[in-house]
Amino acid sequence: xxxxxxxxxxxxxxxxxxxxxxxxxxxxxxxxxxxxxxxxxxxxxxxxxxxxxxxxxxxxxxxxxxxxxxxxxxxxxxxxxxxxxxxxxxxxxxxxxxxxxxxxxxxxxxxxxxxxx
Amino acid sequence: xxxxxxxxxxxxxxxxxxxxxxxxxxxxxxxxxxxxxxxxxxxxxxxxxxxxxxxxxxxxxxxxxxxxxxxxxxxxxxxxxxxxxxxxxxxxxxxxxxxxxxxxxxxx
Numbered sequence: 001x002x003x004x005x006x007x008x009x010x011x012x013x014x015x016x017x018x019x020x021x022x023x024x025x026x027x028x029x030x031x032x033x034x035x036x037x038x039x040x041x042x043x044x045x046x047x048x049x050x051x052x053x054x055x056x057x058x059x060x061x062x063x064x065x066x067x068x069x070x071x072x073x074x075x076x077x078x079x080x081x082x083x084x085x086x087x088x089x090x091x092x093x094x095x096x097x098x099x100x101x102x103x104x105x106x107x108x109x110x111x112x113x114x115x116x117x
Numbered sequence: 118x119x120x121x122x123x124x125x126x127x128x129x130x131x132x133x134x135x136x137x138x139x140x141x142x143x144x145x146x147x148x149x150x151x152x153x154x155x156x157x158x159x160x161x162x163x164x165x166x167x168x169x170x171x172x173x174x175x176x177x178x179x180x181x182x183x184x185x186x187x188x189x190x191x192x193x194x195x196x197x198x199x200x201x202x203x204x205x206x207x208x209x210x211x212x213x214x215x216x217x218x219x220x221x222x223x224x225x
Contacts, residue, residue: 035214045161045204045216059212095160102208103151105172107160 002027002106004096009111012086020081020111022096030054030074033099036081038092039110046092050099051079063089086115119144119207123217129225132195138220140188140205149209152181152190155219156201164203165190192222200224 008020022034036048049060049070058070069082079096091114097104120143130136140150148168153161163172165181168188178193192199205217 044218045206047212047214047216050212061213100163100166102149102211102214103163103166103206104153104161105163107162109160 002098004098004106004108006094006096006108006111009094009113011114011116013117014087014115016086016115017082017084018086018113020083020094020096020113022079022081022108024077029072029077029079029098034070034072034079035097035099035104036070036079036094037097037104038090038094038113040092043092048094049081083113086113088115091115118213119146119210119215121205121207121215121217123203123205123220125220126218127221127223129223130195131225132197134195135191135193136195136222138190138192138203138222140183140190140217142186142188142207142209144210145185146207146209148184149207150181150183150188151206151208152179153204153206154199154201155204161204195222197224 003025005023035050039045051058051070055072067085072079093110093112095107095110097107122141124139150168152165154164155161164175169181180191182189200222202219202221204219
């Protein structure tokens with residue numbers, strides 16, 4: 001069974017940075033495109049970013065482009081989301097998910113990011 | 118950006134009933150439409166992809182239909198474990214992939 005585990009969330013001040021990790025257990029993450037999504041009670045579910053299998057192609061939502069960077073280390077079976085210049089609007093539960101053909105087949109349990117002073 | 122609109126926001130139904138949830142896209146998306154189920158404290162789970170294909174392990178009481186801009190998710194004979202929030206998502210025109218705001222299915 002595909003299992004993804006996110007980590008790295010926490011409380012950060014406005015303007016701060018966090019790096020989220022998405023680790024895969026018992027399967028080879030390099031076989032998949034991987035997405036980051038986020039969810040908050042007001043805006044609902046929002047797609048954030050995606051990365052292809054070898055990390056050569058990345059795409060971002062307009063609201064995070066230039067501030068967030070997705071990357072992967074296939075040797076470590078892990079995908080990352082570096083988040084800089086965080087604002088209150090970035091407060092959300094962040095999920096990683098594998099791509100099953102532009103849909104999100106398998107999701108992690110999420111990691112909570114709170115941006116507050 | 119394609120806007121996905123789901124209706125109703127909340128649906129109160131009794132176990133054993135049949136329910137139909139609606140999703141409308143602001144532009145044509147063909148059959149590039151997925152449905153997800155989310156229970157409290159859990160991540161969304163893929164139910165349906167390509168408008169009508171059940172994902173692995175999804176019971177046959179779940180069915181999807183539609184194309185273009187109008188889609189439905191039907192759940193036959195509601196079970197207690199089906200009370201959750203349901204989201205539709207388009208993947209015809211990305212980025213961004215976009216979701217509806219969800220329909221909450223609650224017990225009457």
